[in-house]
Amino acid sequence: MKSPTQSNELRVLVDTIEALRDENCRLIEEVKVARRSSQITADMVVEQFSKLGAYHERLEDQVRVEKDLRNSLSDKLKEGELRERELDLARSAAEAANRTKSTFLANMSHELRTPLNAIIGYSELLEEEAADMEEGTLVIPDLKKIRSAGKHLLALINDILDLSKIEAGKFELLPEFFDVELAVKDVLTTVLPLLEKNNNRVELTCAPDTGQLKADLVRVRQCLFNLISNASKFTEDGVISIELSRRRGETRDWIVCRISDTGIGMSEETLAKLFQPFTQADDTATRKYKGTGLGLTITKRFIELMGGDIVVESTYGMGATFQFELPANSEAKMSAAAAIESAPSTAEWTLLAIDDDPDVLEWLRRTLPPEEFHVITATNGVQGLQLARQHIPDAIVLDIIMPEMDGWEVLSALKSDPVLCEVPVVVATLYENRGMGFALGAADYLTKPIDRSLLVKVLERVCMGDGAARRVLIVEDDEAARETMRRTLQENWHVSVAENGRLALEALDETDPEVILLDLMMPEMDGFEFLERIRALPRWSHVPVIVVTAKELTGAERTILQSQTEKIVEKGSYRRRDLLSEIRRVTSNRRRALAAQAALEV
Incomplete structure (x- = not known):
């Protein structure tokens, strides 16, 4: 492309050449006129032709200059085009390198997490089996060490992969509403062993x-875990204080989290390099406190990615205080109690308790494990039947002696309702008439006062249902992962397995699964294509699917999966009982949905 200066120079040359040509034509016309009028002498003719020759020389010089300028401009244009092509090639190479790096990170995530998942899973299985053996006490401590080391290695791999993604600009955030206090309490449960150890x-x-x-x-949980575990690691026989608050800003609110400890503290030199990768408070060769030095670096990067900031104050020997702020959302200014009430329950089963004694209902709410049972209550039979039709619970605990409508009437109404007749009812009463209870269809009969452990066992049994009738399909190409999941489920489920999506599609009609556990990265047909295929089949369009994968998901992939599956679980990050709980929860939700649909059709 020509520059403005070059264009002006060329325009001046053209104008000059045109002027010379005009002058030349004028002189020729003068000669012709002079000849015709016989007023010009030979000397004048010579003089005029001499001038004409000089003009021709100047014209040729200008033409040569113009030619040189055109050649120069052409060369510069070629150089510019060459540079532009080189820039395009460099840009394409950089984009290809980024794609290669992203693919490498995703593959490394899968290749590293998959074998670790097997190590952690088998160690948990062996721990449980060893507990039933006479020699179990000898090997259980070693198995716990294997599992702990596996989880530590998995955490390290996750940190390195997260840092790589952040530096490559490939990290995607997935915002959602959650209660801050509940998130902190959840993390404290995880950090509890380290707190107790020190x-x-x-x-x-x-x-x-x-x-x-x-x-x-x-x-946010990862940031909290890093900060709280760090505080506990560098503190012994001390106090760790966590303060949560909301700060009102001019344009937005901020959630403030302040974590203080009474530990070893840090020097000014350490503070200056604290958030650098692989840097620790004690980085000497004989350091007492182990770790990679990545936790605080990743914490700072995450907080900044979410629009927040983190600061630290510390004096050597006097503890440290970390404070971070994250921008809150104006829509999220509900109280913690309201948040709990409006949030969907994550418990495995929904339990309806019908009893006219409020103390009994409160005891049930407080005594049953909240991770297993979401308890809803009714103080009379009429209200109980209304709530049963509204929620279609997994089980009902029913008192017999109640005013207006007693328990026998409620039980009869439940068992004659086509939608509710399959819901197991556990009678819990002072009235001793087991024969009547079982004759009317009760699943079990307990006499007050009720033993808590017995109640939990009975409710777990009736909610679990007939294990032989519960069917799960595991779609996983890794043999070790397949086997650990099969052994985890085989006690209460009829388990079928398939090594890839194609084989799973072929097995659907034969296995008739209630739930599918699906890996994503498989040969022949991966998990994404399998999902697309089954969702297009009317019979399987709503079967619950839980994704269990080691793949590093992009935001787009996660969005697709969240719309087509019930849960996404990262390999190696879950405990066996958590997987069992999740499977029971999604199948229970599915059963209630089918029952609700049937109720509408009645």
Whole structure:
């Protein structure tokens, strides 16, 4: 492309050449006129032709200059085009390198997490089996060490992969609403072994208006885990204080989390390089505190990615205080109580308790494990039947002696209802008439006062249902992962397996699964194509699918999966009982949905 200066120079040359040509034509006309009028002498003719020759020389010089300028411009244009082509090639190479790096990170995530998943899974299985053996006490401590080492290695791999993705600009956040106090309490449960090991005490205070936050819950939990575990690691026989609050800004609110400890503290030199990768408070060769030095680096990067900031204050020998702020969302200013009430239950089963004694209902709410049972209550039979039709619970605990409508009438109404007749009912009463209870269709009969452990066992049994009739299909190409999941489920489920999506499609009609556990990265047909195929089949369009994968998902992939599956579980990050709970939860939800649909059709 010509520059403005070059264009002006060329325009001046053209104008000059045109002027010379005009002058030449004028002189020729003068000669012709002079000849015709016989007023010109030979000397004048010579003089005129001499001038004409000089003009011709100047004209030729200008033409040569113009030619040289055109050649120069052409060369520069070629150089510019060449540079532009080189830039295009460099840009394409950089984009290809980024794609290669992203593919490498995804593949490394899968290749590293898959064998670790087998190590952690088998160690858990062996722990449970060893507990039933006489020699179990000898090997269980070693198995716990294997599992702990596997989880530690998995955490390290996750940190390295996360840092690589952040530096490559490939990290995607998945914001959602969640209660901040509940998130902190959840993390404290995970960190509890380290707190107990160092004999530390935790003090948690939460301002009443803290409420909810819209952010990436997984990453916020990771930041909290890093900061709280660090505080506990560098503190012994001390106190770790966690303060949560909401700060009102001019344009937005901020959620503030302040974590203080009474540990070893840090020097100014350490503080200056604290958030650099692979840097630790004690980085000497004989350091007492182990770790990679990645936790705080990743914590800072995550907080900044979510629009927040983190600061630290510390004096050597006097503990440290980390404080981070994250922007809250104006829609999230509900109280913690409201958040709990509106949030969907994550319990495995929904239990309806019908009893006219409020103390009994409160005891049931408080005594049953919240991770297993979501308890809804009714104080009379009429209300109980209404709630049963509204929620279609997994089980019902029913008192007999109640005013207006007693338990026998409620039980008869439940068993004559085509939608509710399959819901197991456990009678819990002071009235001793087991024969009547079983004759009317009760699943079990307990006499008050009720033993808590017995009640939990009975409810787990009736909610679990007939294990032989419960069918699960595992679609997984890795043999070790397939086997650990099969052994985890075989006690209560009829388990079928398939090595890839194609074989799973062929096995659907024969296995008739209630739930599918699906890997994503498989030969012949991967998990994404399998999902697309079954969702196009009317019979299988709504079968619950739980994705169990080691693949590093992009935001687009996660969005697709969230719309087509019930849960996405990362290999190696779940405990066996968590997987069992999740399977029971999704199948229970599915059964209730089918029952509700049947109720509408009645």
